[in-house]
Amino acid sequence: MSELSGLRIRQLRVSFDGFKAVDGVDLDVQPGDLRFLIGPNGAGKTTLVDAVTGLVKAEGSVLFGDEELLGRSVHKIARSGIGRTFQTATVFEELTVLQNLDIAAGAGRGMLTMLRRRKDVPESVARALETVGLAELADSPAGTLAHGQKQWLEIGMLLVQDVRLLLLDEPVAGMSHDERQATGELLERISEERTVVVIEHDMDFMRSFARSVSVLHAGKVLSEGTVAEVQADRRVQEVYLGHAAAGDVLDTAAAPAAVQEA
Numbered sequence: 001m002s003e004l005s006g007l008r009i010r011q012l013r014v015s016f017d018g019f020k021a022v023d024g025v026d027l028d029v030q031p032g033d034l035r036f037l038i039g040p041n042g043a044g045k046t047t048l049v050d051a052v053t054g055l056v057k058a059e060g061s062v063l064f065g066d067e068e069l070l071g072r073s074v075h076k077i078a079r080s081g082i083g084r085t086f087q088t089a090t091v092f093e094e095l096t097v098l099q100n101l102d103i104a105a106g107a108g109r110g111m112l113t114m115l116r117r118r119k120d121v122p123e124s125v126a127r128a129l130e131t132v133g134l135a136e137l138a139d140s141p142a143g144t145l146a147h148g149q150k151q152w153l154e155i156g157m158l159l160v161q162d163v164r165l166l167l168l169d170e171p172v173a174g175m176s177h178d179e180r181q182a183t184g185e186l187l188e189r190i191s192e193e194r195t196v197v198v199i200e201h202d203m204d205f206m207r208s209f210a211r212s213v214s215v216l217h218a219g220k221v222l223s224e225g226t227v228a229e230v231q232a233d234r235r236v237q238e239v240y241l242g243h244a245a246a247g248d249v250l251d252t253a254a255a256p257a258a259v260q261e262a
């Protein structure tokens with residue numbers, strides 16, 4: 001496994017026809033962190049991840065380790081060890097779990113090598129199957145997997161590419177309680193060896209698994225810290241007032257304790 005790297009974002013700006021979707025964001029994610037990015041709809045969370053992964057043009061600086069990502073192509077950024085998932089899993093439904101992983105693992109090698117290796121399961125693939133808990137379903141078509149399992153397969157496809165920074169967009173949307181729990185535990189395991197950033201609206205999930213949290217609002221970082229710290233932050237409470245998640249964020253017990261600590 002390659003060494004852990006962190007993310008250092010400075011004065012990140014993304015505009016769409018003059019509208020500032022990301023408006024001067026500074027963000028530090030420590031190596032091996034499990035950082036949650038929260039914020040109301042339209043806060044700029046997805047656009048920020050789009051900027052880090054090269055999908056939108058941005059100004060400022062995004063350092064992963066000591067490599068500047070801004071200005072690089074999507075492919076070059078992916079080759080730097082950065083991978084993301086989208087809200088809808090993008091797996092090949094007709095292919096088996098194993099084939100999906102093998103293709104992902106082969107992204108960087110020639111077709112001939114892949115064909116030669118087809119009989120053995122590459123070690124990275126075997127490890128990813130175990131990590132995401134799909135070893136027993138290795139020969140099942142991906143299309144037959146449950147919703148949560150497809151998300152895990154997609155995460156597995158990033159692991160076999162030896163992604164060192166995973167950016168996940170609402171990984172537990174639509175999952176059952178048990179699937180959420182399993183996903184949270186998976187992210188905890190993954191972040192032992194990689195840096196993980198999760199965009200999330202599910203506040204219960206965030207509270208259970210975030211090691212640190214950044215709250216975005218109107219393209220800016222509104223608040224940052226532990227779960228207790230951001231929950232106790234009045235600006236966060238104000239932003240969430242009037243939103244469906246207000247009751248969730250304005251959580252009960254943690255907030256007063258965090259205020260006293262602060």
Ligand SMILES: Nc1ncnc2c1ncn2[C@@H]1O[C@H](COP(=O)(O)OP(=O)(O)OP(=O)(O)O)[C@@H](O)[C@H]1O
Pocket residue numbers: 016021039040041042043044045046047048
């Ligand atoms: N391609 C685009 N063209 C124009 N405006 C865009 C584009 N992409 C995003 N926006 C706008 O930028 C703002 C930030 O959007 P973004 O999707 O990053 O928010 P978000 O925090 O991820 O929201 P959500 O939680 O709803 O996914 C929104 O006002 C959105 O309408």
